[in-house]
Every structure is written in C-alpha cells, then in structure tokens.
Amino acid sequence: MPSINPIHAGWIGRKLATDFTATTLQTWRKVIPEQYYQLKSGTEKDSKHILIMDRIAIDYGGLDRQESVNKFNSAEYAFFCIDQAEEVDKDDISVLKGSLRLTIDGQKLSYRELYTANPRACWLRDEFIMEPIEGNVFVPALPKDNPHLPDDYSRTLIDAFGYRPELLAAYMDGDWSQIEDSSQVIRDIWLQRAINAVSIYEGKLVSCDPARFGDDKTEIMLLDGTQIEYQESMAQSRTTKISSRLVELSRQNGNCPIIVDSIGVGAGVEDELYAWGRNVIPFNSSEKALDDKKYYNKRAEAWWECSKDFAQGNIGCRRMTVELRRDLCSPTYTFRNGRILIEPKEQIKERLKRSPGKGDCYTMGVWGVKNMMPEPIITNIGPQTQPSNYNYDPLQAGRL
Numbered sequence: 597m598p599s600i601n602p603i604h605a606g607w608i609g610r611k612l613a614t615d616f617t618a619t620t621l622q623t624w625r626k627v628i629p630e631q632y633y634q635l636k637s638g639t640e641k642d643s644k645h646i647l648i649m650d651r652i653a654i655d656y657g658g659l660d661r662q663e664s665v666n667k668f669n670s671a672e673y674a675f676f677c678i679d680q681a682e683e684v685d686k687d688d689i690s691v692l693k694g695s696l697r698l699t700i701d702g703q704k705l706s707y708r709e710l711y712t713a714n715p716r717a718c719w720l721r722d723e724f725i726m727e728p729i730e731g732n733v734f735v736p737a738l739p740k741d742n743p744h745l746p747d748d749y750s751r752t753l754i755d756a757f758g759y760r761p762e763l764l765a766a767y768m769d770g771d772w773s774q775i776e777d778s779s780q781v782i783r784d785i786w787l788q789r790a791i792n793a794v795s796i797y798e799g800k801l802v803s804c805d806p807a808r809f810g811d812d813k814t815e816i817m818l819l820d821g822t823q824i825e826y827q828e829s830m831a832q833s834r835t836t837k838i839s840s841r842l843v844e845l846s847r848q849n850g851n852c853p854i855i856v857d858s859i860g861v862g863a864g865v866e867d868e869l870y871a872w873g874r875n876v877i878p879f880n881s882s883e884k885a886l887d888d889k890k891y892y893n894k895r896a897e898a899w900w901e902c903s904k905d906f907a908q909g910n911i912g913c914r915r916m917t918v919e920l921r922r923d924l925c926s927p928t929y930t931f932r933n934g935r936i937l938i939e940p941k942e943q944i945k946e947r948l949k950r951s952p953g954k955g956d957c958y959t960m961g962v963w964g965v966k967n968m969m970p971e972p973i974i975t976n977i978g979p980q981t982q983p984s985n986y987n988y989d990p991l992q993a994g995r996l
Contacts, residue, residue, distance in 0.1 A: 736770025
C-alpha cells in the first residue's frame with residue numbers, strides 16, 4: 597500500500613554513477629510514463645531513489661564511490677540490476693550480493709540479480725553462457741525485440757561489425773559463444789592455435805619484468821624463438837638477486853642476450869647486468885616506438901606486433917600456462933593522437949587483482965627476439981664495465 601516510508605526493495609546502477617544518470621536513467625525517463633514514478637535526491641537517511649506510486653523505492657547510483665558501496669553493507673534488498681554489466685567484475689558486486697536479505701512481514705522473498713551487457717569476454721560469458729551456473733539464465737536481447745530502436749539499426753550493426761563475424765553474430769543473434777572483446781589486443785583463439793604452431797623466429801633470449809617488493813613478482817622467461825624453454829617467478833627480491841639469476845641463465849644458454857624492463861627497479865637490474873659484462877637489451881616501455889607514427893610508445897609496439905604475429909600464425913608457444921594466456925588476453929587498446937595505445941598496466945592490475953607481469957615479460961621477449969642485437973664478446977665471468985663493443989641500435993638491428 598502507499599506509505600510515507602516505502603520499502604527500498606532494490607538497487608539499479610552502473611559501474612560509474614555519472615554513466616547511469618546520463619544514459620540508463622535517461623532511457624528510463626524516456627520509456628516509463630512519468631505519472632508512475634518520482635526521482636528523489638539522496639539524503640543522509642536515504643540514497644537517491646526512484647519512488648514508484650508512493651509504494652516502493654528503487655535506489656540507484658554507481659559502484660565507483662567507496663562511501664556509496666559501504667552503504668550496501670547495511671542495505672536489505674530483494675533485487676539489484678546492473679546495466680552495462682560487462683564494465684564490472686565480481687568483486688564490484690560481492691557486497692550487493694550480500695544485501696539480498698530483505699524480508700516482508702517475516703517472509704523471505706524470491707531474490708534476483710539482473711544484468712544487461714554488451715557482448716564481451718568477461719565473467720558473464722563464463723557463468724551464463726560457456727559453463728552456466730545453476731540458476732543463471734541468459735536471455736538474448738536482440739534488435740528485433742526492441743521496439744525503441746530505429747528501423748535501420750540492423751544495417752547499422754552490419755556496417756559496424758561486418759569485419760568481425762563473431763561480434764556481428766553476438767549483436768544480431770545473441771551468440772556469445774565465440775565472442776571476445778572487440779578492444780582486446782590479443783584474442784584467445786589465436787593463443788590456442790599457437791600451442792601447436794611452429795615459430796618463424798629463431799634465437800635464444802632471457803626476458804625479465806622485474807619487481808622488487810610488494811605483491812608483484814619478478815617474471816623471468818628463457819625464450820628460444822617464441823617458445824618458452826624455462827620460466828620462473830621471484831617474489832620480493834633485491835636487484836642483485838635478480839641480476840645474478842639472469843646472468844646464470846644467460847651463461848647456461850650460450851651467453852644469450854637479456855632483455856629487461858628498465859623502468860623503475862629495472863634500471864638497477866640493467867646497470868648490474870652491464871657491470872657483469874652481459875649482452876643487455878634495455879626496454880623502456882614509455883620510450884618512443886621504432887614506428888612512432890603508428891604506436892604511441894614502445895610498449896604499444898611490442899604488444900601490437902606480438903598480436904599481429906599471433907593472428908598470422910607466426911608464433912608457436914607450447915608451454916603457455918593458463919595465467920600467461922589470461923595476461924595476454926587482458927589488455928585493451930585505444931587510439932591517442934592517431935597512434936595505438938595499450939591499456940596501462942596499473943588499470944589491468946586493478947581489474948585482474950594481480951600484476952599481468954607474465955604477459956609483459958613474454959611480449960617484451962618476443963619483441964627482443966625479433967629485434968635481436970649483435971652479440972658482444974664476454975671477456976670474463978666477473979663484474980666489469982659495460983663492454984666496449986656494446987653498440988645496440990634498434991633502428992639498425994636486423995630482424996631474424
């Protein structure tokens with residue numbers, strides 16, 4: 597019945613509150629007759645909500661402000677709805693799941709979680725389509741089902757996604773089975789093929805993405821072409837320990853070159869490798885790319901060129917672990933000033949809840965193999981100054 601204190605029965609929102617008010621809420625206002633509801637601003641007692649005929653309230657907002665998320669700890673809802681749910685991860689909604697405990701007159705309710713999403717390779721695809729969890733139901737929302745779309749919307753989709761048949765099938769027919777993120781740099785289907793492929797590149801190299809302290813780990817890989825011959829992770833290691841391990845691996849493999857991420861802690865590792873007389877390829881991911889008209893920086897070049905090689909079947913990698921595959925499939929790309937830019941490592945780490953170090957280590961290593969430097973002469977096995985014939989010029993280095 598109508599009440600001055602209606603039950604706040606559910607929550608509806610998006611990852612960002614501003615996106616919800618600017619898009620989803622505007623669609624609500626366009627479609628739902630205004631005589632049936634009122635939009636109420638937030639107070640100290642109540643969140644922003646939609647009041648329906650003075651009978652029931654639906655709170656709304658975003659998952660981007662911690663103070664708003666904290667309120668869910670004390671909330672009691674019967675349902676929640678998330679629009680553009682491909683933007684959120686499972687941690688984002690865990691506290692909302694805990695709020696599904698509303699009772700009315702002591703009676704438990706039929707609790708519901710409702711998600712809308714555009715096609716994307718994410719947890720929704722895993723849990724609703726590929727291996728549905730009991731109780732999860734996928735309802736394709738097709739263009740032909742939506743009376744509010746323009747009559748020529750199907751033609752718009754064909755023009756937009758015709759070059760990616762799997763995306764077009766997802767949007768037109770609700771087929772998410774083969775879908776992967778349209779902004780993904782590397783697709784998993786390419787990685788699956790690479791497991792049984794033969795690399796067209798040759799040459800041994802040790803690749804290292806260093807990390808000193810914190811929850812990140814130093815990732816080390818020994819590559820023979822693009823095949824991973826050996827890999828290890830080192831937690832909370834000093835630069836001296838990292839450089840010693842790299843020197844050992846290099847010696848055991850014909851004094852092969854070592855490519856190392858030289859930003860931050862990697863600069864110390866690089867200096868120590870020089871002191872040991874090693875053949876070093878310094879990789880500064882923020883530096884200008886070799887093809888700086890196409891790529892925003894060297895990191896973008898390494899990832900994108902590796903992506904092209906995977907797509908063209910040039911890379912073979914038998915020992916590709918599950919974690920490496922996840923790392924390689926995680927980054928997305930955008931364009932900045934007309935050049936390709938890869939998603940920052942910090943953003944990927946926030947999404948994965950761990951560092952994508954294995955992916956960075958591998959793509960950097962492949963870049964190094966393809967741009968292999970001439971091998972300097974190792975004169976002794978102890979610390980020494982940088983070798984006099986160290987003359988690596990990436991613009992002159994020949995591709996194998």
